[in-house]
């Protein structure tokens with residue numbers, strides 16, 4: 361992204377910087393804005409916070425209420441980021457909008473801890489067993505924490521996991537809402553589905569170990585150095601899965617919806633490959649000299665328990681945390697950190713118009729600004745504006 365000259369129109373302590381076609385309007389406390397990444401929701405910049413004297417990441421959500429899908433996601437992410445507090449889940453340090461009224465409201469900025477790279481970049485590297493198992497351990501701790509709040513992610517992928525050079529790891533997002541998939545997402549951004557579990561691809565019910573599949577895909581990719589199941593669509597992806605792991609049992613087929621079952625049963629039958637063929641010894645780093653359980657055979661054993669098509673036969677998060685390849689890092693305080701307050705799932709089911717979402721999101725940002733910077737004149741000035749929209753609002757006929 362090319363950086364244009366600084367546009368220093370200081371208004372209310374905010375200043376503007378332009379990167380390509382993205383404008384960042386941030387409080388003066390944040391210095392040295394540098395573009396870092398582009399995601400489905402917006403652009404991320406690194407910056408230095410002169411107040412807390414730490415490096416931060418600032419994510420701009422451009423018009424998060426532009427359509428109901430974006431709005432619901434932005435609202436949910438914001439609510440969850442405020443709720444969750446775990447070292448392996450990204451934490452919210454600040455949130456603001458440069459606009460001064462609901463009428464002018466356009467953008468939300470979320471300030472988070474700054475990490476060094478996302479996992480896509482790390483997967484390319486030759487990781488030793490220590491690093492690989494430590495990264496997996498932290499993913500599992502973060503996932504377990506989300507589960508303890510009733511949040512089942514279902515869409516974990518390398519681009520939404522960030523790491524620091526000291527090998528610490530944080531999950532960036534909260535995955536699919538319970539009702540996800542019912543709304544059509546109009547975005548030029550290509551959604552990565554390679555890490556989605558068979559039960560998500562095939563539209564089945566799911567439980568917590570749906571997230572273990574994604575961890576298995578990520579681990580397999582770290583070892584193989586390439587995506588395990590790179591399907592162009594769900595059908596192609598299902599083919600890639602069964603070609604390697606084999607056609608699932610009749611018992612699994614019986615749990616599919618009739619139309620899906622008809623399709624799945626009529627695919628050619630594949631015996632699948634043994635795990636030492638899928639992941640031969642040559643792909644693994646050399647065995648650890650420090651931890652005798654960190655070796656290829658244990659890594660492969662864990663993979664073979666995570667990459668299981670049938671969730672009834674797949675390892676659980678708790679079992680994975682106790683696996684010899686993972687439990688070398690086991691720390692009670694990290695694995696069983698206190699659960700966050702329960703997440704109000706009615707958010708996932710809520711239906712609002714774009715205008716109503718705009719007001720709800722604005723209200724959340726104002727509430728945050730007020731509770732975190734109560735002395736700020738902006739916070740007090742903006743507090744009175746929004747009205748609470750009742751949860752029971754009936755669905756609107758012409759929702760976009």
Ligand code: AMP
Nearest residue numbers: 397398399404417472473474475478519
């Ligand atoms: P997102 O919009 O959350 O999907 O993030 C898009 C990309 O921005 C990620 O894949 C990361 O490369 C980068 N990124 C997001 N948040 C952070 C952060 N807190 N620290 C460092 N990089 C980040």
